[in-house]
Amino acid sequence: MATRSRRSCVPHPPLSVFRALFMLLLSIPLFAQGQKTAKTVELVEKLCESELANGVASVSVVLVHKDNILWSDAFGHANVWAETEATPDTVYATCSTFKPALAAAVLRLMEQGKVKLDEPVNRYLGGIELPRHPDSEEDITLRHLLTHMSGLPGGGETVELWDRSAPPALREVVAGLEPTESPGKIYRYSNPGYAVVGLAVEEVSGQKLESFVLAEVFGATGATHGRLFGLTSGMAERVALPYLPFELADSLGLEPDGAPGRPVAIPQSRFGVYPAGDVYMVPTDMARFLGMHLNKGVWRGSQVLERESVEISHSPQSQAGSTDGLGWYLKKRGDQTFIEHPGGYTGYSAYSIGHPASGYGVYTVATSMGDMSDLASSILISLIEENGEAPLLKDLPPTTPRQ
DSSP: OOOBOOOOOOOOOGGGHHHHHHHHHHHSOOOOSSSOOHHHHHHHHHHHHHHHHTTOOEEEEEEEETTEEEEEEEEEEEETTTTEEOOTTOBEEOGGGGHHHHHHHHHHHHHTTSOOTTSBGGGGSTTOOOOOOTTOOOOOBHHHHHTTOSOOOOOOOEEETTSSSOOOOHHHHHHTOOOSSOTTTOOOOOHHHHHHHHHHHHHHHTSOHHHHHIIIIIGGGTOSOSOSSSOOHHHHTTBOOOEEEHHHHHHTTOOOOSOTTSEEEOOOEEETTGGGTOOEEOHHHHHHHHHHHTTTTEETTEESSOHHHHHHHTSOOGGGTOSSOSSSEEEEETTEEEEEEEEEETTEEEEEEEETTTTEEEEEEESSOSOOHHHHHHHHHHHHHHTTOGGGGTTOOOOOOOO
16 A cells, blocks of 8 residues: 655754745645546546555656646655655656756757757867768757757667766767767667767856756746756655665566565666666656647746747657657657656656647656656546546547556
């Protein structure tokens, strides 16, 4: 049975009373006026209880409608050994659900007239030049990179957090890349391609990637923490540790301690191509970003992205030979289009999904590994139907939540 998140009562110095009250309010499940959530919340609880029963350590879910967080809660434990309960303010790895945010950073530079999506990306790399594929006369562009049509390889080097070696620097990663296919010809999911995008944003903006994305993308949506690719001291004590279900850890040869049906802690890792998603955030911050996309680029009066930029990112990028958007997968279900992106990293899984026609979206993350698309889709469909938008989904094929 899942334990609902609650905040422990810890004494605070007198000068910290107001901060403590503010943080307490952040930890309480969030509700917004106007939209219904009761039936969907019942479904969320049922699905999350099932996840925990199958060896998942914790799950966090956020429901959003345009620029409102409708509801947020977390289930299970951020630290199983210490019995630290997960709360809505627990910090998780975003994994690749961060990729649409990196695409948004490029769109901000485009709006400022500093980059063009179809210009050779070599113009934006501070002297580094990606070679052309031998069979191509075409240069790789930002549009190619953001749609995984660049021809660059996939993968990426990981290093355990407590290893004494460090992952290679971003410029070193990019300087060593060579395409294995001509751009615009073959879809190949490429984390190194997003490392190239991250370097381009740094070089063009003249800022560290983290600083630019926080200021230009997450700042206007009210992001609650001051880091992305690292942790502040306040974030460090609220990070959910990575886990795998015992059976999965055993099948991977990790020689897990513990018992079947229980979560097994695994070493934390760093990802050399960190712009691709080695990012740590509170789930509600990622949900605000999703909501902005579902509200034509606006979050509570702040125009984060121009409406045209949002429309571009939600449209098939045929110029790059892609049927996906910029940073987003575009999924047709019946006659409806959804924007989606999965994320998976050792010990973490995440999923971001939105329905632009109704403005509803779901962001969810868990300390486990596996496909969360059915869970997130089932919750979103329930939310849309509960709020009277069922006719929009009349042709939608059913989904089957994971058991």
